[in-house]
Amino acid sequence: MSGVGVAAVAAQVLVVVLGTPLLTGLMRQVRARMEGRAGAGVAQPWRDMRKLLRKTPVTPTGTGPAFRVAPALLVATTAVAAALVPLASTATPVSGEADLILVVALLALGSVALALAGLDTGTAFGGMGASREMTVAALVEPTILLAVFALSIPAGTTNLPRIVEGALHEPARLASPAGLLATAALAVAVLAETGRIPVDNPSTHLELTMVHEAMVLEYAGPDLALVELGAQMRLTVLLGLLASLFAPWGIATGASAAAVALGLVLFAAKVAMLGAVLAAAEVFWAKVRLFRVPELLAGSFLLALLAVTSSYFLGGV
Template sequence: MNAIGYVAVAGQVMAVVIGAPLLTGWMRQVRARLEGRAGPGPLQPWRDVRKLLRKEPITPVGTGPAFRAAPALLVATTVVAAALVPLLSTDTPVSAHADLIVVVALIALGTLALALAGLDTGTAFGGMGASREMTVASLVEPTLLLSVFALSIPAGTTNIPAIVSSAAHAPARLASPAGLLAIAALAVAILAETGRIPVDNPSTHLELTMIHEAMVLEYAGPDLALVELGAQMRLTLLLGLLSSLFAPWGIATSASWAALAVALALLAAKVLLLGAVLAAAEVFWAKVRLFRVPELLAGSFLLALLAVTASYFLNGAA
């Protein structure tokens, strides 16, 4: 493996880490303009992170290792997943290890860490948020697996770079019934995993409806900065995964500096477009009632199951 592969891995990680706050600021700016407001600007999330890093860390009395380790674990698992997912190139030193189950397990590990941190605080809000988060995760993680597994059947492997490479060489599969069902299921799962409307509202602190915010209310200073950065990175990573799976055009499939530069530019364009679409949709969507969230996620799981069934029969017939 030459140096280009290592640069591609480093570029993917840096794109997620540096670009995550910019994506969040971009989405807030799009939403503000659609609502008739000026907005704080796309660089505001980076200013918030810098401000929090300068503050004194505060740890609530009675909390244990789970509370202190959760922010770093959330960021670390997202960084490892960003290195594995083929955002820029399918030919990297870690491509052989980028299995679908490994990536979903890393995402689930970050979710579990935050849930344990919420329980570790011993507060009513923390326990409530952890309970709700695990309820959502129990339906989201299988949906993530099945929706991508529907695309793995034509490729004959659960290795994500191989799936993306196969889709890039046969884009007609993405327009098939299995592909359309899979993209719908994965989109709903990403909304739930990242705590976006209609499943959760990332900008609210209303105790009757919040899920993610209830688990992190006790964090402050650098720990809160890591939690916010980790959440933004997960959104960027999952939108990048969505674009790689269903719009794989431009991803480098060979060792080439020019192909890598084009892939970086197209990744930024695709993720910014998906972020703008999501922000615009949130202006017109309303958050569903908490007791209706399992119904929504069960519907997305059913779509993913239908995608797997359709992919199996279509490829079996072929």
């Protein structure tokens, strides 16, 4: 594999790591403007992270290795997923290993690590958040698998770069019943996996409604910075996966530096647009009751199942 492919992988990971706080800042700013507030600025998450990195880490008494390892493992698994998913190019040294099941397993590993860290603290909130997180994950992961699997049937493989290349060569697949159903199912799954409204509210600290925040209440300093960075990276990777699968135009398919650079720019633009639309929509959405969340996720799973059925019987058309 050429040096351009290696550079493409490195650039993908670098853009995700460095750009994800800016995406979070953009979404907060859009939401603030929609609510009639000035907002703290797009770069505020970077300033928050810099402040946290300067603080002294605090480890609660009685916690074990799960609590200490979880933040780094969350960031590491998400970074590997960012390298595997064809965000800017399909011609990379890792394209052969970029399998759908592997990417979903990496994201699930980060969720499990954070849930174990919440249980490791021995607090009521940590256990509550871990239980809720695993409940959501048990419904979300199959939905992501089935939604992307519906697109893999016409391509004949679960390799993500090959699926994207197939969509580039046959864009009619994206407008097929299978493509539309898979888009809707994956969009709901992304909202649940990243803890966004209506499944979870990332800005709340109300005890009865917390999911993600309940697991990370005991973190402070650099550990909290890693947890926040990992959560923001997951949002960027999943939005990038959604954009790559259902709006793949601009993704490089060859070893051309200009094509890879264009792919990175378009990837950033597509993810920023999806983030802005999501932030604007959250202003008009209300968080659903916790006991209604399984119904919402079961509906998305049904959409994904219908997408697979449609793709199998209709051949993706």
